[in-house]
Amino acid sequence: MTQTESETKSASGGRGTLYKGREGMWSWVGHRITGVGIFFFLLVHVLDTSLVRVSPEAYNAVIGAYKHPIMIIGEIGLVGGIVFHAFNGIRIILVDFWKKGTRYHRQMLWGVLIVWAVTMIGFTVRHLMLFLEGWEGF
Amino acid sequence: MATQANPEAVLPAQGIEAPRSGRIDPKYLRSRTSRSNFEMMAWVFMRVSGAALVVLIFVHLWVNLMVGDGIHQIDFSFVAGKWANPVWQFWDLTMLWLAMLHGTNGMRTIINDYAEKDSTRAWLKAILYLSAAVIIILGTMVIFTFEPCLTDEAGNLLEGVAPEFCHGV
Ligand code: HEM
Ligand code: HEM
Numbered sequence: 001m002t003q004t005e006s007e008t009k010s011a012s013g014g015r016g017t018l019y020k021g022r023e024g025m026w027s028w029v030g031h032r033i034t035g036v037g038i039f040f041f042l043l044v045h046v047l048d049t050s051l052v053r054v055s056p057e058a059y060n061a062v063i064g065a066y067k068h069p070i071m072i073i074g075e076i077g078l079v080g081g082i083v084f085h086a087f088n089g090i091r092i093i094l095v096d097f098w099k100k101g102t103r104y105h106r107q108m109l110w111g112v113l114i115v116w117a118v119t120m121i122g123f124t125v126r127h128l129m130l131f132l133e134g135w136e137g138f
Numbered sequence: 139m140a141t142q143a144n145p146e147a148v149l150p151a152q153g154i155e156a157p158r159s160g161r162i163d164p165k166y167l168r169s170r171t172s173r174s175n176f177e178m179m180a181w182v183f184m185r186v187s188g189a190a191l192v193v194l195i196f197v198h199l200w201v202n203l204m205v206g207d208g209i210h211q212i213d214f215s216f217v218a219g220k221w222a223n224p225v226w227q228f229w230d231l232t233m234l235w236l237a238m239l240h241g242t243n244g245m246r247t248i249i250n251d252y253a254e255k256d257s258t259r260a261w262l263k264a265i266l267y268l269s270a271a272v273i274i275i276l277g278t279m280v281i282f283t284f285e286p287c288l289t290d291e292a293g294n295l296l297e298g299v300a301p302e303f304c305h306g307v
Contacts, residue, residue, distance in 0.1 A: 035245075052214060072209070093189060
């Protein structure tokens with residue numbers, strides 16, 4: 001790279017670094033937020049599952065809350081977070097271990113977003129259909 | 139400007155000194171290993187566990203939400219049916235441990251990033267490790283002490299709660 005080239009680049013705002021700045025920064029923030037969210041969900045999730053040791057009634061009552069329409073929306077949000085964290089995590093792993101990972105990290109981020117959108121459309125449609133089929137009203 | 143210290147060692151394009159071009163406080167040398175060995179293992183663990191968790195969690199979500207009656211099928215006998223199979227016991231056990239260790243290590247990184255006061259950091263980490271330990275132990279015990287075929291005082295199976303296979307025994 002020549003001097004002028006690099007000066008033009010930084011004058012136009014720079015291309016960011018591998019992990020931070022521009023797309024890299026947003027994906028990093030998204031990865032962090034989803035990671036924290038999933039962690040707190042998991043704490044609660046192990047607690048609610050542990051109710052099977054208290055009594056079937058206790059477990060069924062609490063898990064019944066997951067079948068409320070508001071929770072159905074919440075589940076779509078939760079799965080959306082997990083699927084993003086998972087796919088973006090795979091991208092991070094590829095950037096670190098794959099020879100050409102650093103070169104294609106930006107393209108891979110678009111790949112992550114596209115695969116995420118497709119997965120989420122499929123999940124949301126199926127989840128809502130199954131929910132409506134078995135729903136007995138409020 | 140730092141670049142004036144040793145013009146020979148300056149990278150032409152960025153104006154950043156090449157590594158080791160100046161005198162470096164030993165505190166910042168990368169070869170110091172005592173603590174970084176743990177960090178290195180943590181770094182590898184985040185990647186290995188992450189790759190495994192994709193499969194573990196996606197199958198978990200698929201089996202519980204995308205097949206059968208989806209969200210409506212989940213109740214006590216559903217869990218009983220799954221945990222009667224050692225494969226699902228092992229599956230959930232692995233998922234529990236990997237997700238909790240991965241998540242706890244990730245939270246440790248975040249605490250290190252944002253909590254600047256030493257005492258705050260120490261407290262937050264103590265709470266983090268304690269809750270992680272409680273959840274891992276609780277989750278493990280639940281899987282191994284689970285009793286699917288519950289009976290009443292007279293010894294009869296609880297109707298509507300016990301899964302099908304209990305009636306055979
Ligand atoms: C809305 C989505 C979810 C539902 C409806 C759900 C449902 C369940 C159910 C019914 C069980 C009982 C055992 C079994 O089915 O294998 C369970 C256990 C478990 N789930 Fe989930 N799950 C969900 C999301 C997740 C996620 C995202 C994770 C990981 C981060 C997870 C981790 C676990 C673990 C570790 C156990 C075992 C708990 C224990 O050892 O006591 N689940 N889940
Ligand atoms: C679904 C599969 C998963 C994959 C592929 C994955 C991958 C990753 C990767 C590669 C990192 C970066 C580690 C580093 O920078 O050294 C990471 C960070 C993290 N993960 Fe996961 N992970 C997964 C599931 C989970 C789960 C289930 C949780 C919560 C229980 C979680 C919570 C976190 C947290 C809190 C961080 C730290 C984020 C940060 O430092 O900004 N992840 N994950």
